Amino acid sequence: MLAFRSSTARLLSAGPLLTAFVACLLLVGCGNADSTNIADSMNTLVGHSDLTKNILDIYGTIFWIDTFLFILVQGVLIYAVLKFRARGDEKTLPEQVHGNLQMELGWTIAPVFILMLIAIPTVSFIFESQAPAGKDAIVVNATGKQWWFKFGYPGYGFETANELHVPAGRQVDLRLQSDNVIHAFWAPQLTAKRDMMPGRVNHITFTADRAGTYLGQCAEYCQDSHALMKFRVVVDSLEDFEKWAAHQKEGVPEAEAKSAGFEAFQGATCVACHAISGTSAQAAIGPNLTHVGSRTHIAAGVLENNEANLRAWLKNPDAVKPGSKMPNLNLSDEQITTLVSYLQSLK
């Protein structure tokens, strides 16, 4: 009996420690700040903007307060279990205590202080993070669509989709909106989650601290292909960003605007939904395709942008993305071949 008791006591004291140890190991494994693996950019324990670093600071503070309390409470518990355990053949109960005003006051007031420690930095940062952007911030109108993201750069006068480019070290003023259902914009290492909703513009401002490519994802259920609504944030040097923006602004040259490729595009009714600047295609239902050939992915980060995937997409969008708002246009293989090489030429 005694042997049984002492081994339970050992287990009891080892359990929480072991859990804490394993949790630490897991956390350390997560925190690979300089990884080049793109999937790691969904790791919420690493921040690469002023916004996410501030959030992680608060998170860190709360984590250490909690760790301290955990150890304190478990320590008292283990102490009580060991100290007041039944010894030998003891049959009588120890003295039973009912009500202790001091202790009850103590454990009511202490949590109030602990919650204040958590609430003060959290609430004050919520307000800070809503502060208006600086004058030289780069403004991007980000619109959630079913199921892709439209990015408009009013300061430069162009639109793109699913690949948001921003410069490192420069504030970005994202104006989040939707003209359909509610979506949410979330690039874990650069921004907080924030809703994109109809009839209201929400803001996120952030300054990325280094160049790199970061994954993002719609974070508010928005029907069929919600899980396939992804995006990338490409953080460039200021110089590369300006080069990219200047190029995005250019439409296709006049000669190309009359090419056989564009004729196929027009003939297959693509012009009813897509814009290619420099041509007569000006519709805004689907993504702007002016520079679609220069994007690394299509269909909101779901497919790599290559010939096979473009073919699969044009053959039947719904097979790639259930519920897709781009219809199956029953194109012939020949039409697809012409359209794919045209799309790839739109760099």
Ligand SMILES: [Cu+2]
């Ligand atoms: Cu969505």
